[in-house]
Amino acid sequence: ESLTNFVNDFIAERLPRHLPSEERPAGEMHPRRTGLTQLVTSSLREVALDERTDVLVCVHSPIYGHSIDAPGPSAVVELAALLKDTPNLRIAVMDFDTNMVDPELFPALAAPRGEAFPAILLFPAAASIA
Numbered sequence: 001e002s003l004t005n006f007v008n009d010f011i012a013e014r015l016p017r018h019l020p021s022e023e024r025p026a027g028e029m030h031p032r033r034t035g036l037t038q039l040v041t042s043s044l045r046e047v048a049l050d051e052r053t054d055v056l057v058c059v060h061s062p063i064y065g066h067s068i069d070a071p072g073p074s075a076v077v078e079l080a081a082l083l084k085d086t087p088n089l090r091i092a093v094m095d096f097d098t099n100m101v102d103p104e105l106f107p108a109l110a111a112p113r114g115e116a117f118p119a120i121l122l123f124p125a126a127a128s129i130a
Helices: 002-011 041-048 075-082
Strands: 036-038 054-060 089-095 119-123
Touching: 036 075, 041 054, 041 089, 075 089
Parallel strands: 036 089, 054 089
Antiparallel strands: 054 119
């Protein structure tokens, strides 16, 4: 009976989604980059959909050669440092190689390809995902 219930819930899309995620960091700020918020799967929805804050999220993939930790300046890193004191604005990054992105938030990454990275999306304050 429990297997039947499970299959029925699966078909009806009532099962909770499991998206692989790194452990949530102790602090949200990136340890080596000024003004940059570090996201993982488990914090993405909460941070990106904060009704009080505009959030610019950059999803990068070191496997495809896009990393904010690479030597040299990164536009996202520079932007975060420049705007770190701007009220109600957050610049955030998430490593796609170790965190699954919710396709509801990033539909373009539902079937990832190398040319999809880095992906940048703005979540305006008070925005909502249906």
